[in-house]
Amino acid sequence: MKFRETLPSDPLARARLGNYFQSREMGFTGETGYTIVFPGDPQFTPPHGVFLLVEVDHEPIGCGGIRHLEPVLADEKWFEVKHLWIEPAGRGQRLGRRLLEELERRAMGFGATHAVLDTNASLEAAGGLYLSAGYHAIEPYNDNPNATNWYKKALPL
Numbered sequence: 635m636k637f638r639e640t641l642p643s644d645p646l647a648r649a650r651l652g653n654y655f656q657s658r659e660m661g662f663t664g665e666t667g668y669t670i671v672f673p674g675d676p677q678f679t680p681p682h683g684v685f686l687l688v689e690v691d692h693e694p695i696g697c698g699g700i701r702h703l704e705p706v707l708a709d710e711k712w713f714e715v716k717h718l719w720i721e722p723a724g725r726g727q728r729l730g731r732r733l734l735e736e737l738e739r740r741a742m743g744f745g746a747t748h749a750v751l752d753t754n755a756s757l758e759a760a761g762g763l764y765l766s767a768g769y770h771a772i773e774p775y776n777d778n779p780n781a782t783n784w785y786k787k788a789l790p791l
Contacts, residue, residue: 635688637688639686639745642676657719677702681744682701685699687740688732696733697719698716706775714750715751716736720721721756737749748787748788752775753782753785768787
């Protein structure tokens with residue numbers, strides 16, 4: 635398994651994102667449905683962020699990114715985890731956890747003091763991953779119509 639830095643517009647990344655959105659849309663239980671917004675490249679270009687493909691045997695099997703956000707508290711530097719996705723064939727191998735850890739490591743390399751993310755309560759496995767990785771529930775920091783839960787984690791200095 636390896637991580638390959640890319641941009642969301644890369645065809646392989648875009649295909650993973652398409653699978654991510656299709657999966658979420660089919661299982662999403664929000665009142666207004668699921669709003670699909672493909673991420674732009676600038677927010678995932680260093681030093682603003684990074685987007686990674688997860689590859690196993692040179693085949694892309696997942697993706698995820700981090701991007702800088704303006705924090706609510708002036709003494710914090712936030713990076714937001716976005717679009718963390720492992721294809722069904724790659725699940726159960728701790729790839730999602732390893733990707734999350736790598737995204738946090740990259741965020742720390744950009745000087746992040748905290749990682750934040752939002753998710754939907756219907757994505758129980760994702761919520762379980764975030765809680766077990768040390769995230770804790772916080773008040774909403776954005777107006778994402780797809781989100782019901784917001785999390786934050788202090789990153790080591």
